[in-house]
Amino acid sequence: MSRFWSKVVHGLTPYTPGEQPKLTNLIKLNTNESPYPPSPGVLEAIRAATTGDLRLYPDPDSTALRQAIADYFGIARDHVFAGNGSDEILAFAFQALLNHEGPLVYPDITYSFYPVYCQLNGIRAEHIALNDDFSLDLTAVPDHAGAVIFPNPNAPTGQSVSLEHIAQLCRRLPDRVIVVDEAYVDFGTETAVPLVKDHPNLLVVQTFSKSRALAGLRVGFAIGQPELLAGLERIKNSFNSYPVDRLASAGAIAAMEDRAGFEHDRQRIMASRAWVNEQLTVLGFNVVPSQANFVFARHPQRDAGELALALRDRAIIVRHFRLLRIDQHLRITIGTEAECKALIEALKEILA
Amino acid sequence: MSRFWSKVVHGLTPYTPGEQPKLTNLIKLNTNESPYPPSPGVLEAIRAATTGDLRLYPDPDSTALRQAIADYFGIARDHVFAGNGSDEILAFAFQALLNHEGPLVYPDITYSFYPVYCQLNGIRAEHIALNDDFSLDLTAVPDHAGAVIFPNPNAPTGQSVSLEHIAQLCRRLPDRVIVVDEAYVDFGTETAVPLVKDHPNLLVVQTFSKSRALAGLRVGFAIGQPELLAGLERIKNSFNSYPVDRLASAGAIAAMEDRAGFEHDRQRIMASRAWVNEQLTVLGFNVVPSQANFVFARHPQRDAGELALALRDRAIIVRHFRLLRIDQHLRITIGTEAECKALIEALKEILA
Structure with a gap:
């Protein structure tokens, strides 16, 4: 104190x-x-970007990185937001998109950063209890939710929910933001990215720290319709104009291209x-x-x-x-x- | 909307x-x-850090980087805080240290991010008018200030205030946080870092983006007594655990050592x-x-x-x-x- x-x-x-x-x-x-x-090509791309140009600020809009991510998913670049790790993006999302009159709903057992973001932003949380086998039942999300967030697969349990259940939730709560935190999605879960085009209330967050072997570089991204991303951008541009540095961007682009x-x-x-x-x-x-x-x-x-x-x-x-x-x-x-x-x-x- | x-x-x-x-x-x-x-040694240090270890998270406490900064100034490491550019540190400072009952006081002409941080955090601001020659008179800071921030030298005007005036202000408002934003200090202004030991209410913020030629890497730091830094750390650790990546850290350490x-x-x-x-x-x-x-x-x-x-x-x-x-x-x-x-x-x- x-x-x-x-x-x-x-x-x-x-x-x-x-x-x-x-x-x-x-x-x-x-x-x-x-x-x-990370693959040799990723290290090579970083070395190639290690030049005198480091004296210059990075692109505040991370245009090239967002394009590489968009190309990977076959979506438009204006559906992609980039940040300093998915934790920073989650921090922006809690502030920009998840603070509403109704409670923010998330599982009782989940990523332990969520309650911290709630404290920081004065967000009231309501938990839904995982089943005894640690599976998550999205039909248990109450209609009075102000917004919803969950990891898919969940952490630290590793269990997934289906795209069908996510789509149902997005349809049932069309005025509420649903954030799917896909930090671990690449190890056997289907990504919700293809649902984004039909659901303006859906934000999908991913990271380069796990399946893309770049935890040391701090890069994450979110995919959503431009209306949601505009909320994130307003917070980001009121906080730090250039969170993704030149080398992190170069490494992440190469990692995205190394399928x-x-x-x-x-x-x-x-x-x-x-x-x-x-x-x-x-x-x-x-x-x-x-x-x-x-x-x-x-x-x-x-x-x-x-x-x-x-x-x-x-x-x-x-x-x-x-x-x-x-x-x-x-x-x-x-x-x-x-x-x-x-x-x-x-x-x-x-x-x- | x-x-x-x-x-x-x-x-x-x-x-x-x-x-x-x-x-x-x-x-x-x-x-x-x-x-x-940046000097060849800085680029070399970054290349040397471009290894498979990028798969691992960076040190969340930026211990080595903070030590290099502490060594440069001849102070203890627990007086140094590091972040993703000085903008991120300022964002943390507005949230952690500058939001009080009394208004936050800063010059009417100054870094244009300050009013944005105030909006984001719901901080009431009060301006002190620069003199006609754009000089800043710190005796004009009112006693009812809740906290104070100013760049030294000021931006975009380039004028400095003396250490003596800063010390006077710190003594006059011993219960108020005074943030001196020294983004441009290395081009002819005396740093307030030596005042920190006598003033627990003083936070000095610097950046690697200007005099240290690393805007592309996003590294900044703050120097203050541990009580102030603990406030910054609580916000940082409720926001993003690892904002300074491995390569940014390696480059910044080498830049600090290249006197x-x-x-x-x-x-x-x-x-x-x-x-x-x-x-x-x-x-x-x-x-x-x-x-x-x-x-x-x-x-x-x-x-x-x-x-x-x-x-x-x-x-x-x-x-x-x-x-x-x-x-x-x-x-x-x-x-x-x-x-x-x-x-x-x-x-x-x-x-x-």
């Missing part, structure tokens, strides 16, 4: 990101990064996920069926916090959330094949 | 950044970038400023004495808007603000020696 702080600051409980350890010999399965590096590398890596990650799933099940874990680049699992006989510590002792870090309903689960990022093996070996030791 | 927008969006008049033209054959004297590229290149370039820019000043005066302009990397000038017989258009016809772009008291002035960035010559030649033609 401080006499120098504005009133809003005193009430905040900021988001805690997963640890970014300074040690390099750890197996890092805690923040859902890609286990594979083969993208496809190759996501298939590998999904194959490793199937293997981890199977191995964990053999070890007695209950594993939530995941469409993400992580699994969410609990062991019926072992405390999740203790398991996380025991893994840490073996130089493997996973994520444990001390939150209602999920404090006995671990969220484990799918690593390389070797990292997945090391994880299973360590768990065998710990459980022995 | 849209039914999908939150209430705050409807009342916003976003900031308009200076044009970033796509044409490369223009002489760009409109957004106060450095005319000289010789920094010194060399800023001396060249100040020498060119003196020459431009002299030449403009010969051409009949009234030139405001500038401590920044731009000059602010008017011609008593020629309309500023027409002059800007005539320069544009000759492929030179400068900044013209259609604002009260300054709509007959042009703000002209100091370019390379050749660009400065081309500017003066073009003006000779236009005025002939």
Whole structure:
């Protein structure tokens, strides 16, 4: 507390990101990064952009990056918004599009940044409870919702909802903004981007930090009709004119164009996920069926916090959330094949 | 206007950044970038960081970057905050530190983003009028101020206030936050950083976009006592955990360490400023004495808007603000020696 702080600051409980350890010999399965590096073409594009032109501001409209994203999805560039990671875009969306008289509705178990954005913006939230198997039933969204947001697949559970259910929700609440946070969509979930043309109330948010292996560059994007994007732009241009820098833009454009590398890596990650799933099940874990680049699992006989510590002792870090309903689960990022093996070996030791 | 927008969006008049033209054959004297590229060591540091590690999130605390800044100023790292350009830091400061019961006080002629931040945060502003020569008298700040912000040197006028006057203000309003926005400080103004140790209410904000030639990377920083920085951090960590990316951090660290290149370039820019000043005066302009990397000038017989258009016809772009008291002035960035010559030649033609 401080006499120098504005009133809003005193009430905040900021988001805690997963640890970014300074040690390099750890197996890092805690923040859902890609286990594979960006492709050589991406690194080459960044090096090519590392010139004296860095003295100049980037394009405030990220025109070239938005065009590359539009081309990938086969949509118009005016349906694409770019930002400093999908977290920044979510922050803009909470302020620009999700603050209404009715409550903002989201799942009780979900991305733990959502309640923080609500605090920051004074938004009243209402939760819908996930089913016992952690599946999300969108018909449970109440008609009095002021707006709706959910990740698809959900985090940290990894479960998806179908496009049909999303379209139904958009039709049922045509005057309410529906944000689908697709950070993990590329690991087995269908994207809602094709629904955007029919639903002016739908905003789809994606990131370069997971399936596109560029968490270190901070780039995310949103796809929606221009009316929604104009709201985001008004906030962005009242906050920071140039959030996407020249090198981040160059790297993201090259990543978007590298369809083969993208496809190759996501298939590998999904194959490793199937293997981890199977191995964990053999070890007695209950594993939530995941469409993400992580699994969410609990062991019926072992405390999740203790398991996380025991893994840490073996130089493997996973994520444990001390939150209602999920404090006995671990969220484990799918690593390389070797990292997945090391994880299973360590768990065998710990459980022995 | 849209039914999908939150209430705050409807009342916003976003900031308009200076044009970033796509044409490369223009002489760009409109957004106060450095005319000289970052040093080879900076580009080399970025290339060295362009590795597979870009798949990993950056350090959310920007520890290494903050240490490099702390070392430069000879202060402790816990007195340094880093962000995605000084605009992002200002945005955080308006939300975290400048929203109080009393009005936020700033000059009537100043950085035109300040009123936008006020709109976004619902902050009541009160202006103090610059003197006729555009100098800023800090004794005019009223005792009922809730907080104070001003650029030093001021923009777009280029005039500075002394450290003694800043210290006086900090002492006179010990319970009020005073933000000194030092975007242009390295071109002839003394930094207020040494005052921070004695004034827990003082926040100094700087950027890598001007004197450090990295506008394309988006890095800025603030220096203040930990109590003030904790307010910024709470907002930042409720907004976006990792705003400074890996390459921006690598480039900024190298730029901070390159003292010789920094010194060399800023001396060249100040020498060119003196020459431009002299030449403009010969051409009949009234030139405001500038401590920044731009000059602010008017011609008593020629309309500023027409002059800007005539320069544009000759492929030179400068900044013209259609604002009260300054709509007959042009703000002209100091370019390379050749660009400065081309500017003066073009003006000779236009005025002939």
